[in-house]
Amino acid sequence: MFKQKIIAFSPILVLVVTFLFSLTFVPSIHPTPKNLPIAIVNADKGVVLPNQTKLKMGETIMNNIKNNSNAKSNEEPSIHWIEVANEKLVESGLDNQEYYAAFIIPSDFSQKQATLQTNHPSSPTIEIMLNQGMNYTAANLAGQMLNGVAENINQNVRDEVLRGYEKAGISLTPQQVSSLITPIKTKVINVNKTGTHSANGNxxxxxxxxxxxxxxxxxxxxxxxxxxxxxxxxxxxxxxxxxxxxxxxxxxxxxxxxxxxxxxxxxxxxxxxxxxxxxxxxxxxxxxxxxxxxxxxxxxxxxxxxxxxxxxxxxxxxxxxxxxxxxxxxxxxxxxxxxxxxxxxxxxxxxxxxxxxxxxxxxxxxxxxxxxxxxxxxxxxxxxxxxxxxxxxxxxxxxx
Known part of the structure; x- marks a missing residue:
């Protein structure tokens, strides 16, 4: 039996088959997103402050996002931001499976943010829409990344407001302290839901x-x-x-x-x-x-x-x-x-x-x-x- 050629070649054949079928697991070993399409809407109308300067926080957020995306030009970014004119077009794009998620800055964002330095603060809200039906895993990961973006905005707004109070020498009221814990609210909306009996969307x-x-x-x-x-x-x-x-x-x-x-x-x-x-x-x-x-x-x-x-x-x-x-x-x-x-x-x-x-x-x-x-x-x-x-x-x- 050991004189047969098939026995001599069996180790090579086994290694080839092992290597070949091991390749099937390569995509799932360490999946990392690249250019994940996410829509962003800046509907912020801005607000005129008492000193007659105009606050356009939505525009500032957009510029910061663009700068961060271009920070590592030699690498493909995790998110491919797609600017969309309004929320209605975003909903249409989500239904057509063009985006895994959407990041929406509402029209009253700057107006509400300006109230954070008053005695009657009102926290602005950012909407995050997750397109679960397009891909459950990708939508959830997009949600985590967008929550991270919202948290960075929160930190920047919190620091800015505190610097303003410190510069003016104003003591914070309990209501103002409470509003500064999370100055920017986040509202997450699941669209095209996968439901509870869909094998987690699979x-x-x-x-x-x-x-x-x-x-x-x-x-x-x-x-x-x-x-x-x-x-x-x-x-x-x-x-x-x-x-x-x-x-x-x-x-x-x-x-x-x-x-x-x-x-x-x-x-x-x-x-x-x-x-x-x-x-x-x-x-x-x-x-x-x-x-x-x-x-x-x-x-x-x-x-x-x-x-x-x-x-x-x-x-x-x-x-x-x-x-x-x-x-x-x-x-x-x-x-x-x-x-x-x-x-x-x-x-x-x-x-x-x-x-x-x-x-x-x-x-x-x-x-x-x-x-x-x-x-x-x-x-x-x-x-x-x-x-x-x-x-x-x-x-x-x-x-x-």
Whole structure:
């Protein structure tokens, strides 16, 4: 046994496989955000102080944020600030998944801040909007970063007000002391909420693996039956491919509605648009089924490891925001994994209440399914390997 070459090469093969599959964990080892898109609105109108100077605290905050963002020009910043004109446009951008969060300075910010040095202080409020449905983890981290920004503003305002009182030699009243503990209030608003029965916002990712594996098993079973069937001409092959497509459609409907019912009724996931979700999973399954079937039709069972590698490399990325991925995975792996379009489509259905429509995810999945269907049907022109005929020896003939 030890004389066989496979034994000698086994340590190398084991190391290669270990290294290859270890790469699937690289994106999740130390995820750090880069250029996380966050909207910022400066609606502050300013205020004219008793000495006739105009206080525009919102403008000051904006300038400080820009200066801090450009402080390390040689490194990509954690936050990519996007200035937006008003709160209505911000809400539209959040619904269209353009921002993970928003930082809003209200119109009366300077006016209320000016009262902090009076006998009747009124703390201004900054609004932080977190887009949970876009990515639960990214939105929460954005919230932590924005709370840090608000705390820095708090510290600066507190120091400025105290310097003003000290310079004027004024003693603070209990009400003024209380207002200076937290001079700037922070109001956090969760939009496109993930709810309490969504696996912490990962319900779309949780449903991906059953659909992908069911697509693989369905395609492999039908391909196995195909290999065991003899065809006399290409016309018979073509009709068999049509039957394969019909079976694929039936399987898609069964998986689409069956998985939706099971996830909602048995697993307890909160699926607000059940029929739309079932139809979308049906489209997704058929797309994956056609893609895997086309691969098997042209290269045979060698296509199975390819689908397995796609699963292993793609699955860890689906729950991550692209801004958290290493550059290699973001630019070369993530754009090419087809299952991300299923997750994107389910996010819209689960958290954005948009219903099933001709969006980007549906268009791409339909395109993948259509091209794969054509490639699969075209496989009937592929030359068939003739089985080696058994040679009958003269001795066998004599024995008969």
């Amino acid at each position: 319900a779309p990712v949780s449903l991906f693996q059953p659909v992908w594996m069911a697509s693989l098993i369905g395609a492999v079973l039908i391909f196995t039956a195909w290999n065991k069937t003899s065809f006399s001409n290409r016309k018979e092959k073509f009709y068999a491919r049509i039957m394969q497509v019909i079976i694929g459609i039936l399987l898609s409907i069964i998986v689409g509605f069956g998985l939706t019912w099971f996830a909602d009724g048995m697993l307890g996931l909160d699926i607000p648009l059940k029929t739309d979700t079932a139809l979308f999973i049906t489209i997704t399954y058929f797309s994956f089924f056609c893609m895997i079937s086309a691969l098997l039709a042209w290269i045979g069972f060698a296509g199975v490891p390819i689908t397995a590698l796609t699963l292993f490399f793609g699955a860890p990325l689906l729950a991550m925001a692209p801004e958290f991925m290493p550059a290699f995975y973001k630019d070369w792996i993530y754009p090419w994994i087809p299952m991300r379009f299923m997750v994107d489509g389910l996010r819209e259905l689960f958290f954005f209440d948009k219903g099933l429509n001709w969006n980007h995810a549906v268009a791409v999945l339909t395109g993948i399914g259509s091209v794969s269907l054509i490639v699969m049907l075209a496989s009937v022109i592929k030359p068939t390997r003739k089985k080696k005929e058994e040679k009958v020896s003269v001795a066998d003939v004599e024995m008969t």
